[in-house]
Amino acid sequence: MINRIINSKIINRLSDRKAIILLGPRQVGKSTLIEQLESSFAQPVMVWNGDESDIRDLLKNPSSTKLKSLIGNAKTLIIDEAQRIEDIGLTLKLIVDQIKDVKVIATGSSAFELSNKTNEPLTGRKWEYKLYPISFEEMVNHHGLLNEKRLLHQRMVFGYYPEIINHPGEEIPRLKQLVDSYLFKDILIWERILKPEKLEKLLQALAFQVGSEVSYNELGQLAGLDNQTVEKYIQLLEKAFIIFRLSALSRNLRNELKKSRKIYFYDNGLRNAIINNFNAVTLRDDIGALWENFLMSERQKLLAYKEIYCLKYFWRTHTQQEIDYLEESNGEMNAYEFKWNAKAKVKFSKSFIESYHPKNMSVINSDNFEEFLLNE
Numbered sequence: 001m002i003n004r005i006i007n008s009k010i011i012n013r014l015s016d017r018k019a020i021i022l023l024g025p026r027q028v029g030k031s032t033l034i035e036q037l038e039s040s041f042a043q044p045v046m047v048w049n050g051d052e053s054d055i056r057d058l059l060k061n062p063s064s065t066k067l068k069s070l071i072g073n074a075k076t077l078i079i080d081e082a083q084r085i086e087d088i089g090l091t092l093k094l095i096v097d098q099i100k101d102v103k104v105i106a107t108g109s110s111a112f113e114l115s116n117k118t119n120e121p122l123t124g125r126k127w128e129y130k131l132y133p134i135s136f137e138e139m140v141n142h143h144g145l146l147n148e149k150r151l152l153h154q155r156m157v158f159g160y161y162p163e164i165i166n167h168p169g170e171e172i173p174r175l176k177q178l179v180d181s182y183l184f185k186d187i188l189i190w191e192r193i194l195k196p197e198k199l200e201k202l203l204q205a206l207a208f209q210v211g212s213e214v215s216y217n218e219l220g221q222l223a224g225l226d227n228q229t230v231e232k233y234i235q236l237l238e239k240a241f242i243i244f245r246l247s248a249l250s251r252n253l254r255n256e257l258k259k260s261r262k263i264y265f266y267d268n269g270l271r272n273a274i275i276n277n278f279n280a281v282t283l284r285d286d287i288g289a290l291w292e293n294f295l296m297s298e299r300q301k302l303l304a305y306k307e308i309y310c311l312k313y314f315w316r317t318h319t320q321q322e323i324d325y326l327e328e329s330n331g332e333m334n335a336y337e338f339k340w341n342a343k344a345k346v347k348f349s350k351s352f353i354e355s356y357h358p359k360n361m362s363v364i365n366s367d368n369f370e371e372f373l374l375n376e
Contacts, residue, residue, distance in 0.1 A: 002142045010105075010129065017096060019096050029131060030109070045074065047079075083109065092126070093121040132304070133162070135160065135373075154171075159271075171269070179273045202234075205223055206263050210289045243263050243264065245261050245262070248314055288340060312327055321352065334362070336364055337364070339365045342365040
């Protein structure tokens with residue numbers, strides 16, 4: 001079984017009274033993680049599943065008296081798919097405040113729903129963690145760096161969802177099922193989107209533009225949506241852990257792009273399934289975009305799991321000078337260029353160096369990428 005990095009973080013938070021909130025997309029392994037940790041939980045353990053209608057009915061209009069009766073003598077309460085329970089934030093607050101000897105752990109597949117319902121009631125009462133598709137580092141810890149590097153081409157095409165990793169040879173049908181059955185489920189249920197085919201067109205447009213600056217106006221034309229709806233859908237897709245945005249750095253130079261953004265997918269396999277392109281790495285004409293998305297998604301996992309907080313950007317000017325990725329922390333900036341070909345020549349912009357004085361400048365390629373995905 002693949003050990004998840006945040007296991008130890010959650011174990012370290014079991015002894016205090018705060019609720020633990022575990023967020024992540026569907027099928028990413030939240031329930032499996034909870035099962036792995038069950039021996040560490042105070043016994044007995046009670047489990048409520050928000051997908052079950054009787055649980056949702058029981059928890060309507062909660063009171064501390066009613067909750068105490070429902071929980072009984074349980075010492076650990078696990079609430080799975082908590083985002084489906086009405087007023088879940090109030091329920092969790094009552095448990096934390098009024099039922100002193102119960103540790104509550106809530107999981108949710110829809111960040112926008114669970115977060116919106118828990119943030120205000122649970123201020124100062126929760127530890128929040130995000131679980132992503134399995135990471136490069138987790139697989140290195142599982143079976144070693146050499147084995148995982150040998151699988152690089154496969155990971156770039158099929159990604160890191162547990163369902164995909166655990167069923168070699170069945171990647172394509174399982175990825176298609178993942179996209180068809182789960183990808184839009186939360187958004188369609190809670191946002192009541194009436195034209196899901198336009199959402200799919202938007203995702204396809206985003207998938208084809210990975211690594212490039214995106215225009216909401218252009219995306220709207222491709223998907224048949226107005227700019228406001230495009231922005232709303234992108235926010236929902238981001239909160240549902242399907243995509244994430246990267247903004248342009250703009251501070252000093254007159255010709256810098258100021259309001260531009262790039263959009264990446266949290267998983268290469270999902271991105272490729274959306275455009276139905278499972279060609280081998282050696283046969284692809286989008287290898288640069290695929291490589292950039294792989295590095296960016298894995299880097300975001302690393303930063304999140306190691307709890308490293310930094311500002312993240314790309315940089316580009318109207319004269320086509322560019323740097324793929326920047327991280328800024330404590331007044332220091334690190335610049336990265338991504339190249340699949342290890343022999344590719346890279347020259348960092350002189351104007352960028354003179355304006356921002358980066359601490360480090362690195363080229364990440366297929367020969368040295370493990371340093372970028374394993375080290376801070």
